[in-house]
Structure formats: C-alpha cells, structure tokens
Amino acid sequence: MQYFNHHTHTIFCDGNSEPEEYVKKALELDFHTLGFSGHAPVPFENNFSIKDEKLEEYAGTVRKLKDKYSGEINIFISLEIDFIPGITHPFDYFVERAGLDYTIGGVHLVKNPGNKLWFIDGKDYTVYDRGLQTLFGGNIRKAVEAYWQQIIGMVATQKPDVIAHIDKIGMHNRGRYFSEEESWYKDIVWKVLKSVKENGNIIEVNTRGLYKGRSDKTFPSPFLLEQILHLQIPVTLSSDAHKPEELDGYFDETLKMLDDIGFKDLIYFSKEGWKKQKITF
Numbered sequence: 374m375q376y377f378n379h380h381t382h383t384i385f386c387d388g389n390s391e392p393e394e395y396v397k398k399a400l401e402l403d404f405h406t407l408g409f410s411g412h413a414p415v416p417f418e419n420n421f422s423i424k425d426e427k428l429e430e431y432a433g434t435v436r437k438l439k440d441k442y443s444g445e446i447n448i449f450i451s452l453e454i455d456f457i458p459g460i461t462h463p464f465d466y467f468v469e470r471a472g473l474d475y476t477i478g479g480v481h482l483v484k485n486p487g488n489k490l491w492f493i494d495g496k497d498y499t500v501y502d503r504g505l506q507t508l509f510g511g512n513i514r515k516a517v518e519a520y521w522q523q524i525i526g527m528v529a530t531q532k533p534d535v536i537a538h539i540d541k542i543g544m545h546n547r548g549r550y551f552s553e554e555e556s557w558y559k560d561i562v563w564k565v566l567k568s569v570k571e572n573g574n575i576i577e578v579n580t581r582g583l584y585k586g587r588s589d590k591t592f593p594s595p596f597l598l599e600q601i602l603h604l605q606i607p608v609t610l611s612s613d614a615h616k617p618e619e620l621d622g623y624f625d626e627t628l629k630m631l632d633d634i635g636f637k638d639l640i641y642f643s644k645e646g647w648k649k650q651k652i653t654f
C-alpha cells in the first residue's frame with residue numbers, strides 16, 4: 374500500500390532538516406500524503422518547540438511546498454500541540470493563527486498538584502525517574518493517573534483531530550514501576566478510550582519508540598490497540614519523524630501487527646477531509 378505520514382518535525386522545532394527535504398524523501402518513498410506537525414510554541418523556555426515568532430514563517434514555508442508539489446504529493450500543515458491546563462494556548466488559537474489543516478494533540482509535560490511540570494518524553498529515562506520522585510513523591514499511580522487525566526482534559530476541551538502517542542507515559546516505565554495488567558491502570562485506560570470514542574478523535578499508532586530503540590512497543594501498545602479496535606476508534610499511522618529518513622520507520626512491521634490484531638483500515642487526511650484506506654500488503 375502507498376504510505377502517508379501526518380506527524381513530522383523539521384528544523385523549525387526539534388527535527389534536523391528543512392521541510393523540503395522531507396517532501397523529497399516522501400516522494401522517493403512514494404507517499405501520497407505528508408503532514409508537517411512541528412511542536413506548537415509553549416509559553417516557557419524550552420528546546421523542542423517552534424519559537425513563537427517563527428510560527429508564521431513555518432506556516433508560510435509549508436504552504437509554499439504545498440503549492441510547489443501539488444499534483445505530486447498532498448502536503449498539509451499541522452502542529453503537535455501540547456496540552457497543559459492553565460498554561461498552554463487553546464488549540465483553536467493555533468488553528469486560526471497558522472491556518473492548520475488538522476490538529477495533533479499530545480501530552481509531554483504532566484502538571485503535578487503544585488503546578489510543576491514532569492517531562493515524560495525524551496531519550497533520558499533518568500529525567501522521568503527524577504520527576505516521579507520529586508514531583509509525585511515516587512507515587513507512580515498518582516503520577517500516571519495525572520498523565521491520563523490530562524489526556525482526558527485535552528480530549529474533552531480541545532478536541533484534537535489526532536491524539537499523539539496516547540500511552541507515552543509507559544515509555545520510560547519499561548516494566549519497572551507498573552504493568553498494564555494492574556486494575557487501576559486498566560480502569561483509567563478504559564475510561565480514556567471511552568471518552569475518545571465519544572469525542573470522535575483519531576488515535577495515531579506512533580512507531581518512534583520502536584525505531585529509536587526506546588520502547589519495544591508502538592504507542593499505543595497492543596494492549597490498548599485491542600480495546601481501540603473493540604470500540605471502533607479510527608487509527609492512523611505515523612512515525613513522528615525528526616529526520617527525513619525516519620518517515621517510514623517501522624511502518625511495515627507495524628502494519629503487520631495491526632493486521633494481526635484485526636484492523637482493516639487506517640485513516641488519512643485529504644483535501645476532502647479524513648478518509649479510510651484499506652490495509653494491504
């Protein structure tokens with residue numbers, strides 16, 4: 374099947390190349406669709422997001438590529454927008470300001486009861502470990518539940534088209550602090566997925582953990598994917614590429630896994646909105 378990818382990061386945020394390099398690579402890989410989703414600006418110092426004053430330039434650059442390559446590949450503009458209640462801008466603010474075609478919502482920073490932020494992503498698991506200790510007193514259940522509550526809040530109030538790496542909270546866990554089989558974890562995951570179903574969001578199957586060697590599972594994990602299939606929540610496939618060569622990272626293996634679980638199709642964005650594509654080999 375012809376591939377697509379809606380989740381990519383360029384030099385405008387924490388990716389390594391100019392947007393056009395991703396277009397060239399996508400053409401080489403015979404993609405039908407490529408979406409750009411730089412990290413939306415956040416109102417605090419950081420080294421991962423697009424700088425607020427660069428947002429219009431980012432949007433303008435992608436828009437030019439959209440025209441330049443029209444007829445060859447469908448290009449869309451998006452942002453991966455962080456949701457931190459009381460801190461980040463509403464998603465609509467970015468939709469209007471940057472003229473987004475669709476939105477991807479994600480949680481990378483979890484707010485603790487004292488309004489301090491726990492960074493749960495990145496390559497260094499000791500940052501996760503330290504945050505768990507200092508911001509949640511080492512109480513993994515409290516910390517993980519705070520993450521999922523933030524996802525619920527995002528789904529209910531921001532209505533992102535796509536939810537990024539929905540169970541990223543498990544990445545640095547690696548079986549050390551909790552298991553997906555524990556009843557409290559199962560309960561909260563089920564509650565979140567029911568809310569996703571009610572709100573009509575799409576869940577992405579994100580392969581980044583696999584090709585970066587930071588996880589032995591996709592986000593969401595097969596455990597969640599079975600429930601997602603049961604609830605008939607639409608899924609898309611993305612690699613969360615930070616380099617052009619990561620555009621199709623682990624796609625073949627992940628499609629096989631999705632087929633084994635029982636998924637029949639994926640969702641992708643088009644000029645006419647979201648469409649289904651059959652999973653084929």
Ligand SMILES: [Zn+2]
Nearest residue numbers: 453479537538
């Ligand atoms: Zn992300």
Ligand SMILES: [Zn+2]
Nearest residue numbers: 380382453613
């Ligand atoms: Zn991302």
